[in-house]
Amino acid sequence: MKDLFGKAILDYQTNNNPQDLITETSISEEDEMNVAYLFRDYNNMPKLEQKALQMAKGKVLDVGCGAGSHSLYLQNEKKLDVTAVDISANAIEACKLRGVNKAITQDVMKMEGEKFDTILFLMNGAGMCGRLNKISDFLQQIKSLLNDGGQVLLDSSDIIYMFDEDEDGGRWIPTDNDYYGEVVFNISYKGEHEEPFNWMYIDYNTLQNAVIANGLQCELVMEGPHYDYLAKLYCL
Incomplete structure (x- = not known):
């Protein structure tokens, strides 16, 4: 991976001629993303993210922290013990420059030996x-990082709306999709192209079924304005 997402974040943080990221998926056309959005403060975050930050407690793990905006709020405003992790070394460097106390280049799937009271997967983390x-592997790994009484807070979207609707109200979904929320992402930045990577938007019912099958509980905390939602996962 060329870490173009992280390069854009670090360019913005260091004022190194930052430009828009160009994103495209297997089911959507090219779109421009202003990197400044990743540096937003609490007042400019979506209500789902604000709610998740309000619910965060104890020792926090911010997974896929990006520019570290969520971590900074929890660290500076709520005075919580926050560890920000991302696979992007450039993003982590930007987090450190912004003042995140504990920012680590780390794949959450390889973490072990530490447990948390709140684990965040925001921005469809x-x-x-x-x-x-x-x-299942994903949920089992996250479960292994939870303290007793801990919680996972994640948001996602049901992207069924992106598929054509027929006269009967059904949706036409390509047969080569194992699950309609699975997409392939392409990112380009300053003329460079990242290797395509898999991503998934998971609807709440599918998430709930998977969570329960893996020995966790699932609660719908809040629904957003456009097929998006915030969920809380926890052990009994």
Whole structure:
């Protein structure tokens, strides 16, 4: 991976001629993303993210932290013990420059030996598991990082709305999709192209079924304005 997402974040943080990221998926056309959005403060975050930050407690793990905006709020405003992790070394460097106390280049699937009271997967962070057939391994790993009484807070979207609707109200979904929420992402930045990677948007019912099958409980905390939601996962 060329870490173009992280390069854009670090360019913005260091004022190194930052430009928009160009994103495209297997089911959507090219779109421009202003990197400044990743540096937003609490007041400019979506309500789902604000709610998750309000619910965060104890020792926190911010997975896929990006520019570290969520971690900074929890660290500076709520005075919580936060560890920010991302596979992007450039993003982690930007987090450190912004003042995140504990920012580590780390794949959450390889973490061990430490437990947390709150684990955050915001901005559709759970999509990093890539494919639905990997969700059990993903959930078991996250479960192993939870303290007794701990919680996982994640948001995602049901992207069924992106598929054509027929006269009967059904949706036409390509047969080569194992699950309609699975997409392939392409990112380009300053003329460079990242290797395509798998991502997943998971609807709440599918998430709930997978969570329960893996010995966790699932609660729908809040629904957003456009097929998005915030969920809480926890052990009994």
